[in-house]
Amino acid sequence: MVLQKSQVAVGILVGRATKQTVDLEETFLFSFLTSRRIVSILLGAFIVLLVLGALIPQENSSPLFEVNVWQNNHPLLAKVTQVVGGTKLYTSYPFLVVSGLLLLSTAMCTVQRIGLLRKEELPSIDTDFSVELSPQALEEGYAEVVTYVRHCLRKHGCFAKTESFPVEAIVVVRKGGLGRWGSVLFHFSFLILLIGALASVWTRSEGSFILTEGQSFRGTPAEFVSRQPAALPWYGVGDFEIVLQQFVPQEGQPPTYASKLIFSQEGKEAERLDVRTFQAGSYAGRTFYQKEHGFSPRFLVKTAAGQDLFDGFVALASSFSDDEVRYENVFSIVEGSLKIEGQLFPDAVQKAGQWRSLSPKPNRPVFLARIEQRGVPVFEGPIPLGEALELEGLQISFTELRYWSGLQMVTDLGVPILYAGFFLGCLGLVLRTLISSETFWLKAVPSAETTSLVLYGAAERDQALFAEKFQVLVDELRAGLREMKGDTIRE
């Protein structure tokens, strides 16, 4: 098709970004880790290990009996999969090596991708994809046409600034350049997550403590049971104080619990916090989790002369089995040379000589005690709440019953880094998903006798869909120009 004087051709170009070479000084490790074959192998191996890990009961996430049953039922499979860790797959060397290499590979590929993007040029013009739809004659200049084209582009959401692109280009509208950086940001977030994970491994400290209702805790090493020997220095000594105001067992199956905590600093109440099962609470960079609970009976031991030998709460250990919960402990009162061993029945009844509890609610608490004085058994029997036991020269009273709550305290400097990584990852995904790079440009092609105007379009992605969208634009332009120029337009 030959263009006449002042003709306008509306064309379409669907192009791809040109290939770039990386200028980075490529080390062996860099080349190795960014090799597509290696990445594919690592990814494949990682997925296979994940599938195995999901199908084989793992000791970290499955009940031990389930792990044992599986091992007994599948002895051969258990033996074969030992190569990759078996029931401890996620801490095995093959898994750690593969995941570590995959992370490194992601990091290297991200670096490579940033290099590529910085050098990426506009999509090149490939006239093989150019389709001239309808040359239309214009007797006048093309300024009016240009204005109209820009108007149409704006209607399709292309508001980007006009740039001076190829020499003859009149209008160039690019949009969605930011979208390309979305994927870089997404990959970059993995590096942040990796740093956060490492920071978490190195700085995470956790431990647990118990508080009886009304009792306070200042985080001193003596009170704090550390599960990580290096953790204690993190907490210092009592920069704040915690009081367990109340422990609230809640209805439901399974039942849940809440600890109402009061935090104080320098003697002043700073914050009240409810920590529930599955709902942590945070204060001063520490996160608190509700873990265990139990009962603390209060005992008062007096001499016959009325002198108090002991008045305090004793936290009983809780042990849970399928059909019952046992609250029991052994403790000594040095002044009276007493050793008291016993079990609490919070809702006690006696049937056929046996004590049992109807519910975990403290409706009728009875402490079934076995007491020795100077190593000699002096009493064995129940002490109901509010009653006293008279021994030779001593009176032992069970005066009160309160709950105790077991809380886990965690500090982790990796958490903010991990959340930053999550945020950047989400931002990257949003940019990548919502913003797609598209370019339109109107190009004047002058010659001695004619001046042609050609509209081109190029999309980074979804070329077929873009072609359809471009077709709509072209149809609009053709109709608009025909209306504008009337008889001067030729099909």
Added chain:
Amino acid sequence: MSSSLLFNVTTIAYFAAMVTFLLYLVSKSDKIALGATVICWVGFLANTAAIGMRWQEAYAMGFEQAPLSNLYESVVFFAWSILLIYLLFDLKYKQRAIGAFVMPFAFFGMIWAQWDLDATIQPLVPALQSNWLTYHVITCFLGYAAFAVACGVSIMYLIKVGKEEKSADESPIGGILGMFPSVKVLDDLNYKAIMVGFPMLSLGIITGAAWANYAWGTYWSWDPKETWSLIVWFIYAAFLHARFTRGWVGRRAAWLSILGFAATIFCYLGVNLVLSGLHSYGGA
């Protein structure tokens, strides 16, 4: 009117829409396609109202919880999500033929929920009593729904490209397949759907990890559900990388999309019903 009745209306509407889309392929009538889309909207609105009503019913029973607490509610929400994604695609790309391949996912989901699953409203187990539940489940299911749309489109692609390869001449294919979008458009739609689903799944995993840290004190426990969601994520990540770096488009991309959706369904249903773990309450 109860939510149960509205869910029945939804199921019928989805069935009607599926049949009408098939009629459209046979008749090639744009009016029938429009009718099918209208029925889709009716079903979607009924589904939305039913979920809202169930939410209200739960509150009336004293359970302050979003209707995302058990398998029944998750399946009807999955059907709702599929319709949402499909209708958004329909509004943007106006490729109505894909409704014939996407609606069956929503319809069979609803029919399974209505016939076979326990629809009783029960209190949320303590482990799920958190606002994170809403964010986590919604993002995951929008991801799953986008993958369902991608799977439907991929099936269309494979059918059409198979027929095209068999035909000796290069003349356009007629009949029902003539109503399908071009293979290039189908390939793009497959990619587009995955580009919606992948970020949603990523957000689902991220919100799940944040919730796990809040509830259990650990981000990741290598629970089977977590592991399978990671497998699904890697499959779709491989899809995207293969497309960009190796030019995996067309047939290979379509198969990868179908494989990804199979893994998604196993992650959603298989793990809950077959394997144990921290998400086992989802099978109830």
